[in-house]
Amino acid sequence: MITIFQHGEQEPPGVILDILKEGGHEAEVVPLYRTGEVDPAILPDRLVILGGVMSVNDEKEYPFLSQEKALIRRCIADNRPVLGLCLGAQMIASAMGCRVYPGIEEKGWNRVSSLVPLPGKPVPEDFFVFQWHRDTFDLPGSARLMVKGERVPHQMFSLGSALGVQFHMEVTGEIIARWGKTLDEPQREKILSDTRIYLDRSISLCRETVNRFASMENGRWQ
Incomplete structure (x- = not known):
């Protein structure tokens, strides 16, 4: 069973559920924004962690964040695959x-x-990804940086059984349009125009990554 932690109603799994279904994988979405806690009995075979409007430092306002971090550490220690987005x-x-x-x-x-x-993507290359974030992070000492951004360097890294992806490879056109409603018209129109160019390639990367995540046998991205 693949467990998916969802932090907000407006931050759904997007294309991930379709990709998992196509591959015959069972998945359960856990709405942490409703439950307000991580069930201590949960020890997923594989864990997907979605985006959210909060900061990882907001443990006082969102106590489940500290529970979630403890579970992440346990998964990595047990070589259970973890995929984190934004x-x-x-x-x-x-x-x-x-x-x-x-x-x-x-x-x-x-x-x-x-x-x-x-x-x-068998060889390193430049490509376009969909971003929607304010915070960034330092890399763990043993992590491997896999994708670097022009303005925000840390965009994808691997650490044992975990893969952290700063950008949103799970988004659909509908999700992007909904998030873009908060922007001024020129910025919104630019994003929608770019979406028509780059979305298919983004979904392709998501499909390849999720399929790798769902079929990993040795528990390590590196």
């Missing part, structure tokens, strides 16, 4: 003792560079 990547870094702090806000499609081959 807030999820920051949660992995924070769980491993690294600083998460305000950085350059990124909203929309931005160019990044892979430093190593990625699932479905």
Whole structure:
């Protein structure tokens, strides 16, 4: 069973559920924004951590964050695959003792560079990803940086059985349009225009990454 932690109603799994279903994998979405806690009995075979509007440092306002970090550490120690997206990547870094702090806000499609081959991308290359974040993070000492951004360097890293992805590879066109309603019209139209160009490639990367995550046998991304 693949467990998916959802932190907000407006931050759903997007295409991830469809990809898992296509591969014949069972998944359960846990709405932490409703439950307000991580069930102490949960020890997932594989864990997906989605985005959210809160900071990983908001443990006082969201007590389940500390419970979630403890579970992340346990999963990594047990070599259970973990995939963190945006807030999820920051949660992995924070769980491993690294600083998460305000950085350059990124909203929309931005160019990044892979430093190593990625699932479905046999050679390093530049490509565009969808960003929607304020915070950034320091890398754990034993982590491997896999994708670097032009303005925010830490965009994807691996650490044992965990993969942290700062950008939103799970988004659909509908999700992007909904998030973009908070922006002024020129910025919103630019994002929607870019979405028509880059979304299919983003979903392709998500499919390759999620399929790798769902079928990992040795429990390590590296």
